[in-house]
Amino acid sequence: MIIDPRHVLQVSGLHVKVRTAQGTVPLIQDISFELKPGRVLGIVGESGSGKTITSLSLLQLLDRKTIDMAGSIRLNGRELNGLKADKMRSIRGKEIALIMQNPMNAFTPVIKIGDQFIETIRIHTALTKKQAFELAVTTMHDVNLPEPAGLMKLYPFQLSGGMLQRVMIAVAICLRPSVIIADEPTTALDATNQLQVLRQLERIRSEYGTSILLISHDLGVIAEMADEVAVMRHGRIVEQADVYRLFDHPQHEYTKKLLSARPALQDNKPSKEFVMS
């Protein structure tokens, strides 16, 4: 494999199998993609196509006792596959961060948001509690959360889903990771919150040059955010292309089917199309 320094994340030939009593079952097969700095790669596919397994395997979060992993995952030139658990812990959250689908389940319900936030920062840096608190407040302020200092004292259930998702984004970006994996970041949110969260991710990308791996089943999210798109089905990437090319000239039958599955709103935003063209 050619190691290209221009790629932040380089995945090649990734196979994941699970060992069951009935034998091994392949979950994802031959996944290869690259992520350049400041770019967004969208992974799209229906439920059960292996999108989340891909993201978890990148983070080495799958149970090693039952999972067989082959292939190479290179983050900033460093091989992640087969890395010891404690080494991986120092990378996870610092160099590669995860934004999960359901913010309500991603936080510990019995610990205040601030304490969870500070814990993440202090594990990876030598900051004092006070400095960590300040960093947390500034980052929360960055993602447009009102009164961050007050929010630090609240428990996760006291916040709405949209706000909590923005807190999770703040936790993910506060240590300036080079890659953020956003696994269905807006699926649990309503339309207005969805747009706000996507805007936030877009801003992080343009301001800090963070690369984002955006996993979604919603082609609308992909159309708004992604530079490149990989279409997954049955654990394989069936098509990978630039976002414009994919939407204009889908090659694979499955991609065509996905694109035609979108419910269309007739005469939606006609003026915008007109202005853009």
Place this chain on the structure above:
Amino acid sequence: MSLLQVNNVTHSYGATNRFWRAGRQKTVLSDVSLSIEQGECLGLLGTSGAGKSTLGKVILGLEKPRKGQILFQGVDLYETNPSTRRRLRRDLQAVFQDCYSSVNPRMNAEQIIGEPLQNYERLSPNEHRRSISMLLESVGLSPEDRGKYPHQFSGGQLQRINIARAIALKPKLIVLDEAVSSLDMVNQTHVLHLLDELKTSFGLSYLFITHDVKAACSLSNSLVVMEKGEVIESCEDQSQLIASSHPTVKKLLESILSEHPRSRSIN
């Protein structure tokens, strides 16, 4: 007479316990009125916390409103005697967002779909089996799936089972509370098509509660937008909604994601 008539319904949640301070009530519905005609689908739009689901519960007879009345086929569900209520409740069914938590995990598909039939109809075992096969087929599943348990179905399939259960008694109105929101796009489209077909073939009416403008427009005849417990806009069709000048409606429309990367609204 409309099939369903919601007249000036006001509802609030709050601590009624006498150990807590009295009067700490949060109004979630204030003076809501709407009506649904036979064979019509009303889309109820709004952001989270607008009171959509509370209205759905009030209509289903699960939550007695503080003020106002719900007339289903001209009868107030909360004021009538238990036997009439039971008779009316048959024509009023629901499908909820989380398909896994709306079925009993220890019942198989046949038991799940058969439950309303057992409650309301006296069928011979043979007829019972036949009607379950027919229901499974009408939602696009095969009759062989009858013995499967909820965990053996995917989300989209299980949502179809929920729909089959809802149409088992040939109801007049189905309340769809975010019924397609938890499904992925392919399944969402399938289920929306299915609902549309069933509407025509069974003459059903829907109250389609959602925050997804596109899904609401694709299924509904008329649309109502709620905010903070109030109806702020009601439209006859989707072009009226698009033309609406209300700021909240505009915000809702702006938040529709574009269909093509060329028309991006982010950046």
